[in-house]
Amino acid sequence: xxxxxxxxxxxxxxxxxxxxxxxxxxxxxxxxxxxxxxxxxxxxxxxxxxxxxxxxxxxxxxxxxxxxxxxxxxxxxxxxxxxxxxxxxxxxxxxxxxxxxxxxxxxxxxxxxxxxxxxxxxxxxxxxxxxxxxxxxxxxxxxxxxxxxxxxxxxxxxxxxxxxxxxxxxxxxxxxxxxxxxxxxxxxxxxxxxxxxxxxxxxxxxxxxxxxxxxxxxxxxxxxxxxxxxxxxxxxxxxxxxxxxxxxxxxxxxxxxxxxxxxxxxxxxxxxxxxxxxxxxxxxxxxxxxxxxxxxxxxxxxxxxxxxxxxxxxxxxxxxxxxxxxxxxxxxxxxxxxxxxxxxxxxxxxxxxxxxxxxxxxxxxxxxxxxxxxxxxxxxxxxxxxxxxxxxxxxxxxxxxxxxxxxxxxxxxxxxxxxxxxxxxxxxxxxxxxxxxxxxxxxxxxxxxxxxxxxxxxxxxxxxxxxxxxxxxxxxxxxxx
Amino acid sequence: xxxxxxxxxxxxxxxxxxxxxxxxxxxxxxxxxxxxxxxxxxxxxxxxxxxxxxxxxxxxxxxxxxxxxxxxxxxxxxxxxxxxxxxxxxxxxxxxxxxxxxxxxxxxxxxxxxxxxxxxxxxxxxxxxxxxxxxxxxxxxxxxxxxxxxxxxxxxxxxxxxxxxxxxxxxxxxxxxxxxxxxxxxxxxxxxxxxxxxxxxxxxxxxxxxxxxxxxxxxxxxxxxxxxxxxxxxxxxxxxxxxxxxxxxxxxxxxxxxxxxxxxxxxxxxxxxxxxxxxxxxxxxxxxxxxxxxxxxxxxxxxxxxxxxxxxxxxxxxxxxxxxxxxxxxxxxxxxxxxxxxxxxxxxxxxxxxxxxxxxxxxxxxxxxxxxxxxxxxxxxxxxxxxxxxxxxxxxxxxxxxxxxxxxxxxxxxxxxxxxxxxxxxxxxxxxxxxxxxxxxxxxxxxxxxxxxxxxxxxxxxxxxxxxxxxxxxxxxxxxx
Numbered sequence: 001x002x003x004x005x006x007x008x009x010x011x012x013x014x015x016x017x018x019x020x021x022x023x024x025x026x027x028x029x030x031x032x033x034x035x036x037x038x039x040x041x042x043x044x045x046x047x048x049x050x051x052x053x054x055x056x057x058x059x060x061x062x063x064x065x066x067x068x069x070x071x072x073x074x075x076x077x078x079x080x081x082x083x084x085x086x087x088x089x090x091x092x093x094x095x096x097x098x099x100x101x102x103x104x105x106x107x108x109x110x111x112x113x114x115x116x117x118x119x120x121x122x123x124x125x126x127x128x129x130x131x132x133x134x135x136x137x138x139x140x141x142x143x144x145x146x147x148x149x150x151x152x153x154x155x156x157x158x159x160x161x162x163x164x165x166x167x168x169x170x171x172x173x174x175x176x177x178x179x180x181x182x183x184x185x186x187x188x189x190x191x192x193x194x195x196x197x198x199x200x201x202x203x204x205x206x207x208x209x210x211x212x213x214x215x216x217x218x219x220x221x222x223x224x225x226x227x228x229x230x231x232x233x234x235x236x237x238x239x240x241x242x243x244x245x246x247x248x249x250x251x252x253x254x255x256x257x258x259x260x261x262x263x264x265x266x267x268x269x270x271x272x273x274x275x276x277x278x279x280x281x282x283x284x285x286x287x288x289x290x291x292x293x294x295x296x297x298x299x300x301x302x303x304x305x306x307x308x309x310x311x312x313x314x315x316x317x318x319x320x321x322x323x324x325x326x327x328x329x330x331x332x333x334x335x336x337x338x339x340x341x342x343x344x345x346x347x348x349x350x351x352x353x354x355x356x357x358x359x360x361x362x363x364x365x366x367x368x369x370x371x372x373x374x375x376x377x378x379x380x381x382x383x384x385x386x387x388x389x390x391x392x393x394x395x396x397x398x399x400x401x402x403x404x405x406x407x408x409x410x411x412x413x414x415x416x417x418x419x420x421x422x423x424x425x426x427x428x429x430x431x432x433x434x435x436x437x438x439x440x441x442x443x444x445x446x447x448x449x450x451x452x453x454x455x456x457x458x459x460x461x462x463x464x465x466x467x468x469x470x471x472x473x474x475x476x477x478x479x480x481x
Numbered sequence: 482x483x484x485x486x487x488x489x490x491x492x493x494x495x496x497x498x499x500x501x502x503x504x505x506x507x508x509x510x511x512x513x514x515x516x517x518x519x520x521x522x523x524x525x526x527x528x529x530x531x532x533x534x535x536x537x538x539x540x541x542x543x544x545x546x547x548x549x550x551x552x553x554x555x556x557x558x559x560x561x562x563x564x565x566x567x568x569x570x571x572x573x574x575x576x577x578x579x580x581x582x583x584x585x586x587x588x589x590x591x592x593x594x595x596x597x598x599x600x601x602x603x604x605x606x607x608x609x610x611x612x613x614x615x616x617x618x619x620x621x622x623x624x625x626x627x628x629x630x631x632x633x634x635x636x637x638x639x640x641x642x643x644x645x646x647x648x649x650x651x652x653x654x655x656x657x658x659x660x661x662x663x664x665x666x667x668x669x670x671x672x673x674x675x676x677x678x679x680x681x682x683x684x685x686x687x688x689x690x691x692x693x694x695x696x697x698x699x700x701x702x703x704x705x706x707x708x709x710x711x712x713x714x715x716x717x718x719x720x721x722x723x724x725x726x727x728x729x730x731x732x733x734x735x736x737x738x739x740x741x742x743x744x745x746x747x748x749x750x751x752x753x754x755x756x757x758x759x760x761x762x763x764x765x766x767x768x769x770x771x772x773x774x775x776x777x778x779x780x781x782x783x784x785x786x787x788x789x790x791x792x793x794x795x796x797x798x799x800x801x802x803x804x805x806x807x808x809x810x811x812x813x814x815x816x817x818x819x820x821x822x823x824x825x826x827x828x829x830x831x832x833x834x835x836x837x838x839x840x841x842x843x844x845x846x847x848x849x850x851x852x853x854x855x856x857x858x859x860x861x862x863x864x865x866x867x868x869x870x871x872x873x874x875x876x877x878x879x880x881x882x883x884x885x886x887x888x889x890x891x892x893x894x895x896x897x898x899x900x901x902x903x904x905x906x907x908x909x910x911x912x913x914x915x916x917x918x919x920x921x922x923x924x925x926x927x928x929x930x931x932x933x934x935x936x937x938x939x940x941x942x943x944x945x946x947x948x949x950x951x952x953x954x955x956x957x958x959x960x961x962x
Contacts, residue, residue: 043547066524158899415545418639
């Protein structure tokens with residue numbers, strides 16, 4: 001993991017403002033050579049990505065999850081009516097004869113389809129894969145149309161809030177492990193959201209669409225969200241204002257207690273259930289030692305239709321630059337929740353399998369880590385080569401080929417220049433520029449004496465060793481370093 | 482790596498005949514729940530897949546390759562006219578406004594596009610990713626429409642046949658490492674194929690389409706291929722028969738020498754160049770110690786349009802069941818070749834970057850390994866959990882939660898049952914069925930004495946240790962095992 005230590009405050013502020021602008025594609029050509037909103041990953045980017053994914057996956061495995069994969073596309077009918085307003089962003093495949101297909105929009109719906117299809121009643125799995133959304137880059141800044149998701153989910157009928165608490169623990173472990181700075185996990189419950197809508201006077205038919213509006217509160221000001229609800233979605237202004245009072249509330253377990261006493265909310269059965277579960281959740285989070293990272297936040301709604309219970313979203317906090325300044329959230333880096341009804345939608349008999357899970361927004365994390373590395377000037381090796389097989393003399397290609405095959409066969413990571421007669425200096429420069437630590441040199445003298453020279457690139461020291469001891473000697477040196 | 486040892490001959494024969502049938506989807510429901518020709522990967526399958534991919538990728542890294550990734554879809558225009566007859570199998574995305582897109586058909590064309598776009602003149606990279614082809618399952622049996630490819634390519638202007646030889650070495654290392662049994666790598670050169678066509682009298686306009694027919698010789702008998710060339714593609718019968726004479730030839734470097742003396746072929750400049758390069762290639766393969774695995778085979782044509790030089794394909798051999806029986810090839814598991822013109826097709830000025838590479842057909846390898854494991858009854862663990870946190874008493878959820886958080890925070894892979902009051906026997910059974918080696922037990926007595934018990938699932942031995950020494954004790958046990 002690249003050490004992300006502490007950046008100077010000014011650099012950190014500059015980085016954040018950069019991250020809030022749309023990312024530029026990796027493309028260096030003026031013409032449009034690949035699809036809008038997608039990007040190639042260069043070897044440098046792949047190294048960063050792999051380190052982050054390794055950390056995420058090892059956390060999932062630490063919690064006992066199994067791996068799984070599903071196809072990139074699903075039958076279109078399997079994906080419809082699962083995502084709410086997001087459905088319009090699905091990539092459809094062209095009808096070329098046969099079934100109508102769409103690229104997957106997340107990893108959750110395919111997981112639910114898998115459980116129903118295979119009649120699996122209990123499963124803890126992780127899934128790392130790409131998903132595709134036709135976001136308009138001008139509307140939603142800084143998002144790619146192809147991006148990687150890392151999901152962890154627990155399916156099965158269990159005692160309340162135990163798996164839910166584990167999901168939050170996992171989010172904390174990953175965000176701590178990635179050293180991205182301070183973070184906060186906002187928690188709410190879909191039943192509290194719906195209960196709040198009900199007691200505020202939102203007609204039930206508008207619950208999901210108003211939920212989508214509330215979900216925008218992390219990107220839009222309250223007055224704009226209010227305007228959308230009233231002018232576009234036809235909500236009565238006084239209803240919107242009642243919602244406005246609630247969505248300003250956030251706090252710890254004491255806010256849960258307070259809401260349990262709220263004269264209107266406490267009259268709503270759904271809301272009461274949600275609040276009761278949150279209270280239990282906070283108890284478990286305290287035992288896990290992470291309660292201070294969690295904020296009960298009534299403005300959290302989550303856009304996706306399929307959530308039925310607890311929902312959560314982790315945001316990175318901007319260290320305040322002035323005393324008294326509010327910490328600034330820089331957007332969600334992980335999110336999830338409980339979806340007890342989704343599997344039943346795929347089962348012919350409607351059998352339900354309760355599920356709870358989380359998704360790590362690795363794409364945004366990649367960007368942050370990459371930008372930090374750029375600012376700090378940190379370099380990464382993009383290859384793992386341990387030895388360059390070199391020669392100072394002409395006509396030594398055959399010897400180099402024999403030597404390198406021996407190293408490869410012994411499992412040693414080795415390269416040579418693909419030239420019949422490369423210059424020694426070129427070969428040594430190659431080691432320096434790519435970070436190869438050792439050079440094995442064979443020339444006329446060495447061949448005559450039945451030896452090879454091993455050179456340390458760092459110290460420039462050379463020692464001659466017997467040809468037949470080469471592999472053992474290199475293995476010894478590599479195990480010492 | 483699952484030990485694939487030796488299967489009884491009868492089991493092996495049964496396995497092969499199974500592999501030649503179309504694979505059944507992982508779906509267990511009668512209804513069509515996911516797209517034809519695609520499949521989910523279960524946790525068991527993922528474990529096998531990851532082991533195979535790890536072996537492949539570590540070989541690529543051993544040869545100094547960098548990682549890279551490209552989007553799943555490309556601008557449709559970037560993919561057209563690159564694949565010959567395969568182009569019809571491309572998945573197009575629906576026109577939903579904006580650009581016309583297609584799912585990638587292989588990893589080679591996106592790599593060439595990347596090199597041209599970023600003006601990269603030299604690069605050794607690997608890429609593991611999914612590709613999509615609308616194969617008709619009734620025509621091409623045993624193929625998926627979504628499958629994983631593992632590609633290794635060397636781009637750059639180098640001295641002849643050095644990178645090409647390394648590609649063949651890599652194929653040998655991987656196939657040896659996977660212990661799939663005996664294999665053979667067929668080698669030819671596109672220039673020899675074209676030269677052969679020219680001296681046999683094929684009109685130049687028919688080179689590529691006749692090449693596609695020849696490519697089917699591993700799946701179809703000569704008389705059927707001949708029929709396709711004559712009846713469907715309008716080739717004169719005597720021309721087809723002349724080709725027929727050549728494509729029966731296969732052998733080692735001596736066949737190269739023989740063809741260099743062939744009165745017709747030696748008159749063709751292209752063929753001569755190809756034969757000269759093959760001779761050099763065999764010299765390098767001998768130095769790499771793999772020449773006996775390589776067969777110069779004039780029937781090898783490779784279907785893709787973009788090859789310009791040496792081409793190769795690795796096939797697994799069926800151990801003959803009777804003395805004198807010919808080894809039976811069970812289909813290609815790796816293939817590749819040289820494509821010196823492809824990058825230039827993406828460069829506005831047509832600047833060329835010579836490339837050579839290979840692709841491992843991991844999907845077929847997954848099938849083989851999976852089937853062998855089924856036959857041998859070998860089981861794999863799908864999780865890596867080291868410790869179950871358990872209790873024999875009621876009302877110990879809080880203690881279990883505290884304990885497990887401590888283990889997770891110390892990096893120990895731990896699970897617990899998501900029940901308030903699970904039975905001890907259920908907890909112990911869970912360890913046995915999922916392969917968890919250790920149980921940490923906390924109950925009334927332990928809590929009172931400030932200890933916990935560690936139980937070995939295999940030996941059923943239990944020892945009490947001080948609560949504060951738990952993490953250290955477990956780490957000690959895990960490092961010993």
